Amino acid sequence: MVQETVMTRHGVDRILKFAFDLAASRPKKHLTSATKSNGISITMPYWDERVEAMAANYPGIRWDKYHIDILTAHFVLHPDWFDVVVGSNLFGDILSDLGPACAGSIGIAPSGNINPEREFPSLFEPVHGSAPDIAGKGIANPIAQIWSAAMMLDHLGEGEAARAIEEAIVATLEEPRCRTRDLGGPADTVAAGKAVAERLA
Amino acid sequence: MDTKLSSNRSYRIAVLAGDGIGKEVVPEGLRALDAAAKKFRFNLEFASFDFACVDYWLRHKRMMPEDWKEQLSKHDAIFFGAVGWPAVVPDHVSLWGSLIPMRREFDQYVNLRPVRLMPGAPCPLAIASRATLISMSCAKIPRANIPRSAAASSPARSAKPWCRRR
Numbered sequence: 001m002v003q004e005t006v007m008t009r010h011g012v013d014r015i016l017k018f019a020f021d022l023a024a025s026r027p028k029k030h031l032t033s034a035t036k037s038n039g040i041s042i043t044m045p046y047w048d049e050r051v052e053a054m055a056a057n058y059p060g061i062r063w064d065k066y067h068i069d070i071l072t073a074h075f076v077l078h079p080d081w082f083d084v085v086v087g088s089n090l091f092g093d094i095l096s097d098l099g100p101a102c103a104g105s106i107g108i109a110p111s112g113n114i115n116p117e118r119e120f121p122s123l124f125e126p127v128h129g130s131a132p133d134i135a136g137k138g139i140a141n142p143i144a145q146i147w148s149a150a151m152m153l154d155h156l157g158e159g160e161a162a163r164a165i166e167e168a169i170v171a172t173l174e175e176p177r178c179r180t181r182d183l184g185g186p187a188d189t190v191a192a193g194k195a196v197a198e199r200l201a
Numbered sequence: 202m203d204t205k206l207s208s209n210r211s212y213r214i215a216v217l218a219g220d221g222i223g224k225e226v227v228p229e230g231l232r233a234l235d236a237a238a239k240k241f242r243f244n245l246e247f248a249s250f251d252f253a254c255v256d257y258w259l260r261h262k263r264m265m266p267e268d269w270k271e272q273l274s275k276h277d278a279i280f281f282g283a284v285g286w287p288a289v290v291p292d293h294v295s296l297w298g299s300l301i302p303m304r305r306e307f308d309q310y311v312n313l314r315p316v317r318l319m320p321g322a323p324c325p326l327a328i329a330s331r332a333t334l335i336s337m338s339c340a341k342i343p344r345a346n347i348p349r350s351a352a353a354s355s356p357a358r359s360a361k362p363w364c365r366r367r
């Protein structure tokens with residue numbers, strides 16, 4: 001059985017450009033590339049080569065790379081080492097589950113499926129799924145959805161409003177009575193949602 | 202005039218709540234969006250769509266209408282809940298009939314996932330920090346593995362960007 005990976009310069013460069021631009025927009029100006037060029041000996045060295053080429057366009061960005069195995073360990077042991085992390089599909093897949101797990105609950109994890117060129121609408125959704133086991137009970141944590149709303153506003157150019165929502169989320173979660181069950185609190189979906197909205201008013 | 206004081210900034214948002222808890226958490230997302238729009242003085246025009254969910258599938262035996270792309274293209278962004286109800290529709294059918302074609306057709310090649318330690322969330326780690334994760338794909342999905350619904354309308358391209366589903 002054979003399965004192939006195709007990495008084109010077009011495909012690799014455009015995600016790297018987005019990642020470097022994102023890193024440039026953040027205070028730490030730091031980017032980490034997830035790789036495995038010691039084991040996956042054709043596509044990943046190419047990935048590394050493109051990272052290095054893209055980095056040349058961003059002299060203000062400090063960047064490094066880690067093989068995916070040790071990178072997962074560092075996520076747990078030294079999360080403060082990282083700011084923006086970029087990886088190809090499988091590595092991003094692994095890291096983006098590890099990240100929210102390290103942060104405590106998948107109920108607060110948002111995501112954006114973004115078309116940076118803005119030729120098409122981008123899509124914002126919580127990382128969690130439809131959760132049939134708790135559906136209809138009104139106990140789901142709305143924070144991931146609300147944070148996804150903040151990401152959407154940021155994408156639309158309303159950065160100030162986006163940051164306000166994020167801060168309202170932080171302030172809400174600081175209060176134990178506003179936390180939903182997955183965070184050990186007593187609040188239901190509507191109560192937690194209203195608590196965030198009230199802090200925005 | 203300070204643009205922040207005017208209310209001429211307006212965005213059209215397509216809302217798809219989907220299935221399960223998507224239908225419960227999306228209204229809370231909209232509540233926050235309404236509050237933010239009011240406070241920061243911009244307009245949000247929400248348009249709800251009844252597709253990309255099991256109810257639509259039960260009625261139409263497909264996840265989205267044929268002209269979904271045209272309908273959603275008119276909006277500035279898509280606010281999505283969650284899709285999937287495996288007791289009725291297998292996940293590979295619901296996912297490949299909704300989110301995957303959207304990601305492909307709308308060329309959403311970046312999957313951005315911020316991570317932030319929140320004071321109220323029980324963190325198993327000792328060190329507080331903040332990181333942002335990006336996941337992407339530049340893997341070409343073999344044609345044979347693409348369901349007809351996705352393959353038929355995919356533009357020819359040397360690499361097929363595919364944003365991952367967890």
